[in-house]
Amino acid sequence: MEITLLDGGMGQELLARTGDAPTPLWATQVMLDHPNVVRDIHADYFAAGSTVATTNTYAIHHDRLERFDVDHLFETLHMKAVSQAEDARAAHGSGRIAGSLGPLVATYRPETCPPVAEAAPKYAEIARLLAPHVDFFLCETMSSVQQAEGALRGAQAGGKPVWLSLTVDDNDGTRLRSGEPLSDLAPLIAELKPAAILCNCSVPEAMEAAMAEVAKFGLPFGAYANGFTHISDAFKKDAPTVAVLEARHDLTPERYAAFAMGWVAQGATIVGGCCEVGPAHIAELAGSLRAAGHRIV
Numbered sequence: 001m002e003i004t005l006l007d008g009g010m011g012q013e014l015l016a017r018t019g020d021a022p023t024p025l026w027a028t029q030v031m032l033d034h035p036n037v038v039r040d041i042h043a044d045y046f047a048a049g050s051t052v053a054t055t056n057t058y059a060i061h062h063d064r065l066e067r068f069d070v071d072h073l074f075e076t077l078h079m080k081a082v083s084q085a086e087d088a089r090a091a092h093g094s095g096r097i098a099g100s101l102g103p104l105v106a107t108y109r110p111e112t113c114p115p116v117a118e119a120a121p122k123y124a125e126i127a128r129l130l131a132p133h134v135d136f137f138l139c140e141t142m143s144s145v146q147q148a149e150g151a152l153r154g155a156q157a158g159g160k161p162v163w164l165s166l167t168v169d170d171n172d173g174t175r176l177r178s179g180e181p182l183s184d185l186a187p188l189i190a191e192l193k194p195a196a197i198l199c200n201c202s203v204p205e206a207m208e209a210a211m212a213e214v215a216k217f218g219l220p221f222g223a224y225a226n227g228f229t230h231i232s233d234a235f236k237k238d239a240p241t242v243a244v245l246e247a248r249h250d251l252t253p254e255r256y257a258a259f260a261m262g263w264v265a266q267g268a269t270i271v272g273g274c275c276e277v278g279p280a281h282i283a284e285l286a287g288s289l290r291a292a293g294h295r296i297v
Contacts, residue, residue: 002297003264003289006052006098006224006272007045008282012247014041014056016278025068026059028077032070035080042088044279049286050272051095051296053085054138057130058102062122075129082133098163099134101126101151103141106238107201108167110144110178116153123154131158139194141167141201144178145185152192163270164189165198166214170230173202173209182213189217196220201274203228204251204259211266222268225259227251227276247276253284260285261292 011027017037023029031038042053057078065071082097089095104119105112113119127137137160139151148164155162166182169175174182189197197219199210204225214221229246260271271289273281289296 001264001269001294003294004052004222004270005050005282005286005289005296006222006270007042007050007054008224008273008277008279009226009275010038010041010054010056011058012275013278014038017041025064025070027056028059028064031056031077031080031084032073035084038081038084039087041279042085043091045282046088046092046095048279048283049296050282052098052272053088053095054098054100055085055130055134056081056100057126058100058140060126061102061104063105078126078129082130086133096135097133098136098138099127099130099158099160101137101139101155103143103147104150107141108143108177110147110176113144113147114150116146116150119147119150120154123151124157125154127155127158127160131160134158134160136161136163136195138163138165140165142176143167144176145180145188147178148185149188149192152188152194156192161195162192163196163198164194165200165224166210167201168199168206168210170203170206173199173206173211174213182210183216186217189219194219196222196270198222198224198270200224201226203230204256207259207263208266211263211268215267220269222270222272223260223263224272224274225256225277226274227256251276251281253281256281257285257288261288264289264292264294 014030142148
């Protein structure tokens with residue numbers, strides 16, 4: 001089977017490599033202070049076997065930048081992130097670039113999501129900026145049907161394929177973090193026709209149930225889980241930092257690869273990693289895929 005191997009987490013890798021204290025600006029601030037580290041991380045994922053570099057644009061939104069008076073850097077930051085991915089791909093000699101579109105306002109908090117009519121133009125602005133530089137868009141960590149709709153409608157403005165990735169309840173992979181069943185997305189998916197459906201930034205244990213649900217949409221599907229113990233209440237407050245999230249210590253590369261191979265056995269053709277899943281995990285997963293006779297594309 002042909003498998004697309006995504007990269008792993010970016011933000012946590014950046015913080016680990018720079019040693020900087022996390023801020024509410026997350027990986028955006030690190031990119032301002034240490035831009036070439038982003039390129040190096042992309043390069044390490046390519047070397048590990050990934051065929052996709054996901055741009056470090058997840059949190060570059062006006063609402064996040066305005067809080068810290070750096071909104072004038074909106075376009076500059078997007079272009080800097082894109083160039084780091086492009087440089088790494090050029091050095092590697094192959095690969096695709098996914099333009100990351102993260103949630104507006106806050107992650108894991110669907111109640112903060114703007115209405116679709118307000119969200120879609122914001123995503124469209126980013127999609128047009130990134131379109132000349134990316135192969136497809138990856139709307140990531142969408143917590144509700146409304147959040148997914150705003151991102152999908154906006155991303156279409158870029159004229160490239162759009163992959164939709166949803167974050168599910170850590171204790172019930174059949175539901176979005178909003179509590180809505182994944183099946184509630186069916187009308188939206190039928191209308192807007194994303195090129196793939198994924199689940200991300202939930203614990204690996206939740207993904208088996210999630211894969212069983214997203215398989216029903218009849219599109220290419222997959223997962224890339226995180227390595228957090230859980231999403232704490234402190235992280236759901238205004239302007240949090242990743243310092244309030246705890247990484248688990250049992251998620252070795254071998255264990256993560258075993259989870260991902262389980263998703264492949266369910267029919268997933270796109271796998272990778274999210275926060276706290278690094279190059280070593282991706283390398284182990286690449287080896288497991290090849291050993292099982294799959295072709296990484």
